[in-house]
Every structure is written in structure tokens, then in C-alpha cells.
Amino acid sequence: MTTVIREQDLGALVVGVTLLGSGGGGDTGAFGRMLRRRLGAGELVLRDASDTPGAYLSPIGVVGATSVLAEKLPSGGEFETAVRAVSRWTGQAVTGLMSLEAGGLNGLSPLIAALDLGLPFVDADLMGRAMPRLDQFSWAVAGRSLTPCALSEPSGQVIVVDHVDASGLERAVRSFVAHTGGWAVLALAPTPVEAATSDAVNGSLTRALALGRAHAGLDTGAAPATVASALGGRLLGGGRVEEVARHAIANGGAAFGRGSVCVVDSASRAVVRIETENEYLLAMVDGEPLVSTPDLVCVLDRRTLQPIAVEAIRTGDEVLVLALPGPEWWRRGDRIGYVGPRAFGLGCDPQLLEAS
Template identity: 80%
Template sequence: MTTVIREHDLEALVVGVTLLGSGGGGDSRAFGRILGRRLGSGELELLDASAVADGYLSPVGVVGATSVLAEKLPSGREFSTAVHAVSRWTGHPVGGLMSVEAGGLNGLSALVAAVDLGLPFVDADLMGRAMPRLDQFSWAVAGRSLTPCALSEPGGQIVVVDNIDPAGLERAVRSFVVHTGGWAVLALAPTPAADATADAVTGSLVRALELGRAHAGLTASAGPTDVADALGGRLLGDGRVDEVARYGGRPHGPGGAFGRGTVCVVDEPSRAVVRIETENEYLLAMVDGEPVVTTPELVCVLDRRTLKPIAVDALRTGDEVLVLALPGPDWWRHGARLSHVGPRAFGLTCDPLLLEAS
């Protein structure tokens, strides 16, 4: 099955990948505009992973501090140089692309790369949402190597990294982007299509498109429960942000600590306090001190008037919001995978709390 993306689908796709970002993943709007200019009156196919059996696929995406993209502008060559570099190193031609991450801007960045390189795009990725670390790629969790890989930064430097484990790669990438402007494009090794998608999350962008279309279909009179139902989630709170606290994190992963924070929302109907623990994404939600849902499920905060998703770093005291929980990718529910993306993987002493499977 193939899903076709046209220019009029992009607004819904931007909203959908933003919801999959669970408050993180970077601002997808810029890549939405770039993709719109690339497509024009044309179209882009999202190929179903089950229908792709031949050729080599390379997962690609942006890594580092995506917030500095507006200051350290892309040259437009980063994806092509990274893909060509890892192809030369391995000796395998890249016959198609997939994304490293479906949430936030990387839900769209790989689509831009596919259009620019003239390559097919397969709807498979290595997270199914946004998460902060490379060792949380599904390939790494499944025991696959993430190297060789190539990094290309906007100043023109290209680095190929090989023979290093996922934790070491996380540290190497963080070190590289810190010294080269804050962000870079990552291209993983060309891998036979069947192997590349076997340990990947599939169908994420189709889901993002469906979420975006459901969001676009909401009317001005839609109540909080209507919004949650339309998006296939659960309403956790409807009220005003009472407090936003941001502070330094504790080391809990191979890349070191990210900034941590807490958001408190007072639910107007019940006066219950909805507390959200945050890092790059919303990680855990509690109601009156009782944990109710955690990563890898998606905690999303929406502006109560516009219903637009609000990122972790954009949330402010006084904002009127809806707090929703949406089901996360099913891939993470199986076996020992959950321990890599559950709350304890982020230093939170709480067991995973998942929504009921549909």
C-alpha cells in the first residue's frame, strides 16, 4: 500500500509529526515549508515497508540542537553529502531512504532528503516518535550496529564513524555537533531493505497524517473530550499552567544529562493538579501525585483555544491548555524493549504506565 503526499497534505502532516514529538523533536514547521517548496504541484509516495523487498535503505535525520537551525542555516547539501559518504564507505548504493525518527522535524527532514536526492521513501523509522538519544534507536535496542554512519554539518565537514557501540556513538555525535555549530545530518549505513525494516517502527508517517487530518477536522465548538476522542487518546487535564520549573538534569544516559523540568496544570473542572515531568519531551504525567501515564506513550499539551501542540520549551506559566495522552508506538510494548524508553531510562523512579492497547 502506498500513501501519496501532496502540498495540501503538509499542514496535517506537520501537526501529526508534532504530536508524535510529545513536546520534543524540534520545530517541524520549517521543514514543512521546505518540503512544500520542493513538492510544488508534485507528489511524494510513502512506500509501505512490507512492499519493499529489494535495494539498500539508509535511515537519515538531523541530530543535535535542532533549535539552532534558525541561526546555523542548512547549506542544502548536508543530506546528499552524508548519504554519499556512508555509501562510499560501505560500497553499497543507497536505493531508498527512511527516517531515524518520526516525531518532530525528523518526521519531515528525511522526506526533504528523498525529494532532493530523487530516492524512494519508505515509511519506517527507528523510534516511531521523538526521543533524545541514539542508543534509543530501535536498531540499537534490537542489537543491531548503528555504524558505520556519516555526519555532515552545514560548514562542510564530513565525518564517518565506524566500529563503535550505540552509547559511544551517542557521545561521539554530541561532541561533533558541539564543536561544529550545534547540529548535523546523520546517515546510517545502507542496509538491505528487509533487514532495515525488520527492526524498525513502520507506518509512523501514515499515522501522523491521520492524526493531522483528525486534528484539522475539529471544529471551534469541540470540547476537551471531543479533542481527545478525535485523536484516539485520553484527556488528562483542561486548565491553566500554574508553574513551569526548569533545572539541570542528572546523568542517566550515555550522552549525559539533558535539561529537566516540571510543569503543573490545574484542571478547571476538578481542580486536580496535573504534573508533567519533562526533558526534551514530556515523559510522565501525574494527577494529584498519582502517576497515570509515562513514556513511551505520547503526552501532548495543546493550546486550549487554537488546539495547536505546544513544545516543552515553549510552554509558559498562564497558558491555557489541554493535556492529552496518546498511544505510543506498539513496537516498544514488546519484550525488553520497554526498559530502553520507559521512565527509568530517563532517571525517573517509576514503572511504565501504558494506555490500554486498542
């Protein structure tokens, strides 16, 4: 199945990938505006793997501290530089693109790259949502190498990394971006389309567009239960944010912002507590764990219904807390441990919504 993206779809797509970000994945606003300018009156096709026989796909996206993108904007050449570098190293031309992750700005940045490079885009990615670490790419979890790969940063530096495992690549990426402005474009090796998508989450951006369209159809005064139902999720509570706590932790050698958000439900007075890192990880109601990663915990502004990022939520906000089903790919027992609460240092088993 193919999905066509036109200018009038971009607002819905931006909201959809933001929801798949589960409070993380970086600010989608800047890349949404870039995509709108680049697309213009044209269109972009989200292709199924079967629509691109013989293609060699490179998963591509932005890595590092995406929060600094507002200060150090892309020059426009980072994607092409990374793709050309990994093509030269492997001796195989990239003839199609897919995304590293569907949640947040990486649901949008590869679309810009596809338009700029004139390459087909296959609707598949390596997470199906947003998560913080490279060892949480589906390829890595399935036992496949993430190298060789190429990194390109805004001032023009480019490096190729090969013969390291996912943890080694994580360290290489963080070292590179720490010395070059905070972020870079990562392009993985061109891979036959069948192999590239067999260990990937397929159809995430089509889902994002559907979520965004459902969101656009909501009235801002809609009842909380109506909002949750329209988005295909579960309402966990709605009310005032009474406390936001943040502190730094070390996770796998990298510094992440760990914290929690407490919301008092205005109807029941139940306390909804959300454990956070880069994303919303675990939601508890009166101390009982209800929903966790890899399912999606989403916090919406009660007045505008716009998603609120982990880094943007503040005491006093009036919010709705929803849970949406996460990617089916992660629900198998041999995979979920890589992305469940314990993978983030939380002493809780995965808490998943019932499969529909």
C-alpha cells in the same frame, strides 16, 4: 500500503509529526516550509517495505541541538553529503531512505532528502515518536550496530564513524556538533530493506498524517473530551499552567533540560503534573502516575488546539493535556525498559494506555 503526500496534506502532516514529538523533536515549522517549497505541485509516496524489493535503505535525519536550526539553516547539501559518504565507506549505494525518528522535524527532513536525491522513501523509522538518545533507536535496542554511519554539517565537514557502540556514537555525535554549529545530518549504513524494517516501527508517518487530518477536522471550540476522542487518546485534564520549573541535568554524559509542568484542571481542580526532559515523559494527576513514555503525552493550546513544545510552554497558558498511544514496537517487556520512565531517571514503572 502506500500513502501519497501532496501539497494539501502538508499542514496535517506537520501537526501529526509534532504530536508524535510529544513536546520534543525540534521545531517542525521550518522543515514544513522547506518541504512545501520542495514538493510544490508534485507528490511524494510513503512506501511500504514490500513496495521496494531489493532496496538498500539508509535511515537519515538531523541530530544535535535542533533549536539552533533557526540560526544556522541547512545549506541543502547536508543530506546528499552524508548519504554519499556512508555509501563510499560501505561500498554499497543507497537506493532508498527511511527516517531515524518519526516525531518532530525528523518526520519531515528525510522527505526533503528523498525529493532532493530522487530516492524512494519507505514509511519506517527507528523510534515511532521522538526520543533524545541514539541508544533509544530500535536498531540499537534490538542489538544491531548503528555504525558505520556518516555525519555532515552545514559548513561542509563530514566524518564517518565506525566500530563503536551506541553510547560511543552518542559521544562522537555530540562532540562533532559541539564544534561545528550545533547540529548535523546523520545517515546510517545502507541496509537491505527487509532487515532495515524488521527492527523498525513501520507506518509512523501514515499515522502522523491521519492524526493531522483528525486534528484539522476539529473546531477550535470543541469540548476537551471531543478533542481527545478525535485523536484516539485520553483526556488527562485541561486548565491553566500554574508552574513551569526547569533545570539542567547530566544524562549519559550529555546535558538535558529536566523540568516539570503543573496544570490545574478547570473543572475538577485536580493537579496535572508533567515531568519533562526534551519531551513530555510522565503525567500524574493528584500524584498518581497515569501515562508515561513510550506512550505520548501531548499538550495543546486550549484556544488554537496547536501542540505546545516543552521549551515553549509558559505559566499562564490555557492548555489541554492528552495521552495518545505510543508505538506498539516498544510495548514488549524486553524493550520498554529502554524508553520507560526509569530510562530517564524517573522512579516510576511505565504507565501505558490500554491497548485498543
